[in-house]
Amino acid sequence: MTIHLSPFTTAPNTMNILDKIIAQKRIEVAQRKAEVTIAELEKGPFFKSETYSLKAALLDNTKTGIIAEYKRKSPSKGIINDKATIEEVTMAYATYGASGISVLTDHEFFGGSLADLQKAAIINKIPLLRKDFMIDEYQLLEAKAYGASVILLIAANLSVGEVKSLASAAKNLGLEVLLEIHNEQELEHICDEVDLVGVNNRNLKTFEVSLDTSVQLSNLIPLDKLKISESGIHKVEDIHYLEQYGFKGFLIGENFMKQEVPGEAFRSFAEELKNYKVSKTS
Secondary structure (H helix, E strand, O other): OOOOOOOOOOOOOOOHHHHHHHHHHHHHHHHHHHHOOHHHHHOOOOOOOOOOOHHHHHOOOOOOOEEEEEOOEEOOOEEOOOOOOHHHHHHHHHHOOOOEEEEEOOOOOOOOOHHHHHHHHHHOOOOEEEEOOOOOHHHHHHHHHOOOOEEEEEHHHOOHHHHHHHHHHHHHOOOEEEEEEOOHHHHHHOOOOOOEEEEEOEOOOOOOEOOHHHHHHHOOOOOOOEEEEEOOOOOHHHHHHHHOOOEEEEEEOHHHHOOOOHHHHHHHHHHHHHHHHHHHHO
């Protein structure tokens, strides 16, 4: 397999923290390229393994529709939970009905690692999203080698052409693509190779969170793209509200991770969601 590796440029007018993250990411990717060759990644334990479709899982009505996230910390909140292990949390997520699991692999700003992704992949037969700041095709190879089924592309730090190029490379590896957008201008990043479109309800400049962002963009997203709402989902009523606007997936992390036992918090939420849906149909 021949893959052209090229560094991408950061899109203009992004916020300072995103600039810092991307600058650090370039350094990290360059270091990892020097340490681990493409040939070595292709020998990774999951590189030739079959992936799990997040899109199919989100359309499965027996699941919750929740993409439950494992996240130790964030630039805006600091330490969220550095005690609960990746194994115990993700196993609970999978057991109690998560449609998929998001694993932060950025270390500098979010406290994650590729090792976290691999540990989650070893014990869970469920779609895993590698959540990171993807700027280079090399990272896609890493994602496949360490057990991801889905990769995240963030429109705020990629050009339209870069999204299409990375998405195409991901599809060639058998990975699904989740494109994250924040505003109407970023709708132009949506391309044929994108499987799912996530609306991040967090304003990148102010860090304010509003579900209205998802609502306002819902009818502008192409009908063939499965819609996911991200950030700011705290109660089952939020999911019911967003479902009315066509959202099939709901990425929730901090709501669970801020609890002492995130897996138990997810179990309780999933049970409440199930009961809520039953009450609405009875």
